[in-house]
Amino acid sequence: MALLKRLIDWIDVRIGARELAQKQLGDYLLPRNINVWYSMGSILLFIFVLQVVTGILLLIYYVPDADKAFKSVTYIMNDVPFGWLIRMCHAVGSNMMVLVLLLHMFSVLFMGSYKGPRELNWVTGFILLTLVQGISLTGYLLPWSQLSFWATTVATNSANAIPVIGPHLVEFLRGGKLVGPPTLGRFFALHVAVIPLTIAALVGLHLFLLERIGVSTPPFGLKETKNPWQGKGFEYEGHPGGIPFFPNYALQDLTSISIYLACFLGVVFFDPYLFFPKDAFLPANPFVTPAHIKPEWYFLANYQTLKIFPNELIGLTVQGAAMTFLALLPFIDRGPEKHPLKRPVFMACTIGGILLWIGLTVWGHYS
Amino acid sequence: MENIGRRKFFGICLGGVATGALAAIIYPLFRYLAPRQTESSAGKVVIPLKDVPDGEAKFFEFAGSSAVLVKKRGGDLVAFSAVCTHLGCIVQWEKDKQDFLCPCHAGHYTADGAVISGPPPKPLTKLPFTVANGAITIG
Amino acid sequence: MRYAKHVTNSLLLVFSLMLPIAVFAAEQPEIVCIQCHSTMPGKIGEPVKLWRGSIHAENGIACNACHGGDPADAANAMSPARGFLGAPKEKAIPDFCGRCHVGVRADYLASAHGQALGMGGPTCVTCHGNHQVLKASLELINEKSCSRCHSFERARVIKSAMQETEAMIVAIDARIKAYKAKGTDTDKMEKGLFAVRNRFHTLFHNVDVELVKKESMQIQAELKKIEAVLQGLDDSQHTRKIAGAVAVAGALLAALFLHLFRKTYE
Numbered sequence: 055m056a057l058l059k060r061l062i063d064w065i066d067v068r069i070g071a072r073e074l075a076q077k078q079l080g081d082y083l084l085p086r087n088i089n090v091w092y093s094m095g096s097i098l099l100f101i102f103v104l105q106v107v108t109g110i111l112l113l114i115y116y117v118p119d120a121d122k123a124f125k126s127v128t129y130i131m132n133d134v135p136f137g138w139l140i141r142m143c144h145a146v147g148s149n150m151m152v153l154v155l156l157l158h159m160f161s162v163l164f165m166g167s168y169k170g171p172r173e174l175n176w177v178t179g180f181i182l183l184t185l186v187q188g189i190s191l192t193g194y195l196l197p198w199s200q201l202s203f204w205a206t207t208v209a210t211n212s213a214n215a216i217p218v219i220g221p222h223l224v225e226f227l228r229g230g231k232l233v234g235p236p237t238l239g240r241f242f243a244l245h246v247a248v249i250p251l252t253i254a255a256l257v258g259l260h261l262f263l264l265e266r267i268g269v270s271t272p273p274f275g276l277k278e279t280k281n282p283w284q285g286k287g288f289e290y291e292g293h294p295g296g297i298p299f300f301p302n303y304a305l306q307d308l309t310s311i312s313i314y315l316a317c318f319l320g321v322v323f324f325d326p327y328l329f330f331p332k333d334a335f336l337p338a339n340p341f342v343t344p345a346h347i348k349p350e351w352y353f354l355a356n357y358q359t360l361k362i363f364p365n366e367l368i369g370l371t372v373q374g375a376a377m378t379f380l381a382l383l384p385f386i387d388r389g390p391e392k393h394p395l396k397r398p399v400f401m402a403c404t405i406g407g408i409l410l411w412i413g414l415t416v417w418g419h420y421s
Numbered sequence: 422m423e424n425i426g427r428r429k430f431f432g433i434c435l436g437g438v439a440t441g442a443l444a445a446i447i448y449p450l451f452r453y454l455a456p457r458q459t460e461s462s463a464g465k466v467v468i469p470l471k472d473v474p475d476g477e478a479k480f481f482e483f484a485g486s487s488a489v490l491v492k493k494r495g496g497d498l499v500a501f502s503a504v505c506t507h508l509g510c511i512v513q514w515e516k517d518k519q520d521f522l523c524p525c526h527a528g529h530y531t532a533d534g535a536v537i538s539g540p541p542p543k544p545l546t547k548l549p550f551t552v553a554n555g556a557i558t559i560g
Numbered sequence: 561m562r563y564a565k566h567v568t569n570s571l572l573l574v575f576s577l578m579l580p581i582a583v584f585a586a587e588q589p590e591i592v593c594i595q596c597h598s599t600m601p602g603k604i605g606e607p608v609k610l611w612r613g614s615i616h617a618e619n620g621i622a623c624n625a626c627h628g629g630d631p632a633d634a635a636n637a638m639s640p641a642r643g644f645l646g647a648p649k650e651k652a653i654p655d656f657c658g659r660c661h662v663g664v665r666a667d668y669l670a671s672a673h674g675q676a677l678g679m680g681g682p683t684c685v686t687c688h689g690n691h692q693v694l695k696a697s698l699e700l701i702n703e704k705s706c707s708r709c710h711s712f713e714r715a716r717v718i719k720s721a722m723q724e725t726e727a728m729i730v731a732i733d734a735r736i737k738a739y740k741a742k743g744t745d746t747d748k749m750e751k752g753l754f755a756v757r758n759r760f761h762t763l764f765h766n767v768d769v770e771l772v773k774k775e776s777m778q779i780q781a782e783l784k785k786i787e788a789v790l791q792g793l794d795d796s797q798h799t800r801k802i803a804g805a806v807a808v809a810g811a812l813l814a815a816l817f818l819h820l821f822r823k824t825y826e
Contacts, residue, residue, distance in 0.1 A: 431824065
């Protein structure tokens with residue numbers, strides 16, 4: 055429309071909007087051999103936005119008081135029009151976020167995109183992983199159901215094994231000796247304000263690094279798959295002759311997001327209670343521990359690991375060491391090769407590790 | 422060229438899907454945020470005052486479940502849900518003791534609905550009512 | 561060198577997710593009655609095992625709720641001064657159970673069974689057991705149990721009079737449970753069903769077939785009301801599934817169009 059053009063012109067002569075759009079979108083070129091795994095990040099961004107929006111909507115009716123929380127969630131699920139939809143989107147979405155995050159991480163591992171100069175991207179990504187786990191854990195308590203209460207008791211109890219400060223840490227986390235109203239208060243503040251803002255900030259940093267350094271080239275379909283970076287001076291990794299981000303790869307991102315939406319909506323409408331055991335619908339009772347409290351699927355491997363090791367401290371230390379190793383991966387694996395089939399040891403270890411994680415998760419489910 | 426034609430076509434298709442998606446989002450969102458209707462006058466129950474003699478209770482149906490009106494001996498009128506707060510049985514009025522007894526697990530309530538003994542975890546839910554022109558309107 | 565690190569990588573990638581979860585939470589200690597009696601052999605220890613499988617245990621009703629005594633003080637647990645009642649003699653059984661089950665006691669005492677108390681008639685325990693009391697169902701009326709004292713014919717008549725209503729109750733119970741597992745607020749329905757179920761089951765204690773038949777009509781009417789609510793829920797679930805199918809189809813359609821649209825740029 056002529057009016058729209060005049061509006062854009064007005065903004066353009068003041069801030070050079072068209073030039074900015076051209077540089078950021080049109081001239082931003084991606085490698086020709088880019089694949090759909092590079093959409094995972096956009097899908098995650100979409101999921102995050104959806105979580106924030108559904109979360110804010112839930113905030114309108116949810117009451118963060120131990121006596122009223124469960125009833126307010128029951129009210130949302132039963133009496134508020136489409137409340138069930140908002141709540142199930144939020145619950146299913148949180149599980150999807152962890153799943154897509156794992157896929158994103160695995161694709162980065164397989165394509166060697168964590169190697170120099172992108173170590174900071176990996177580190178910020180790792181921090182985002184722990185933040186997502188934290189937001190899931192804190193969010194889990196808010197409905198104040200039997201599952202919420204006891205899963206949080208078990209989770210916060212684990213800090214007990216840390217020598218010297220352990221018991222104090224547990225009390226600090228809970229805001230008291232046992233899980234109770236003070237726990238709800240602090241978990242609510244963390245879940246609704248602190249962690250989402252931190253995630254947003256880190257996502258911003260993650261994207262800035264991506265834009266500044268340049269997208270990595272996938273190692274597939276190329277003769278030379280070694281990492282070209284020398285580390286001598288800053289150099290933006292451009293892709294001359296590549297695919298423009300806008301409209302080409304942006305459309306691919308949107309396609310991927312639509313496919314994700316199809317899967318997501320399928321779960322929300324046809325099997326949303328996939329992640330809900332029946333204890334999720336009983337109000338919290340501090341005096342009755344249900345028979346089989348298990349953490350969510352993405353924590354089952356940790357749960358099973360702690361069951362394997364006879365000493366809780368050893369179990370914790372092993373996991374801590376594993377996470378530290380993962381966090382520092384780019385500084386440990388400095389090999390220049392990026393193609394997965396040309397890094398047999400790394401691939402064997404990684405696939406072995408993934409299978410072992412899946413195995414522990416399944417074991418944790420049945421144990 | 423052919424591509425432009427196809428581009429326009431799919432552009433229109435996408436526009437259609439996008440409009441549909443927008444409607445599918447805006448409608449539930451609006452319903453979710455819109456202020457709820459407060460209880461209308463439908464469902465109110467009217468009982469003549471003379472139906473509830475001194476020291477006696479009258480059971481009736483209100484909002485789909487059992488309710489009771491009590492004229493306390495030498496005192497005022499009170500209205501409760503007659504559903505026992507333990508597991509849902511309907512409480513009985515004991516005229517001689519001027520209290521409520523639940524026959525299922527012997528929960529006892531005072532004439533004011535407070536729990537005296539037994540398993541009920543909460544007092545009987547009070548119901549709002551008004552008295553005018555010799556009639557009691559509950560709800 | 562690097563390979564050794566890659567090997568440890570595999571073991572450690574296993575434990576990739578940080579937040580460790582401990583295995584169990586704090587448990588409340590058991591009452592003193594159970595602490596002692598569960599370790600005793602034979603007749604003295606058996607009640608604990610039987611009780612654990614009971615509906616009383618499921619609902620937190622333990623030894624002292626029926627037998628009195630002090631559940632926290634082992635030295636005085638069985639002291640009459642703390643209200644300990646011991647095991648009731650046969651004729652005192654209905655009063656013993658009737659301290660809580662008030663309505664049933666009244667119905668039973670007025671019935672033929674109650675009139676025969678102490679003269680060869682059944683007490684509560686005869687049919688319900690004493691420690692492994694299960695949730696009451698029509699199965700309690702069976703040939704083996706009733707023919708201990710008389711022919712099963714009379715019992716069979718009552719049982720068949722109650723069968724249809726019982727089937728309705730069981731079916732509704734299952735449907736309510738299914739909805740409860742989906743976060744539906746089934747509180748009102750559960751309470752309603754419980755009240756009707758109790759009213760219905762207690763009918764048996766009168767051992768009066770005509771009364772059963774008459775009351776069954778009313779009770780079925782109440783049950784139909786609950787079924788109507790469940791039907792409403794079924795209908796809205798159905799609508800949601802259709803909306804869901806449309807939504808998923810819409811998303812897939814969007815993906816298809818976006819894909820084809822993108823191809824026009826290549």
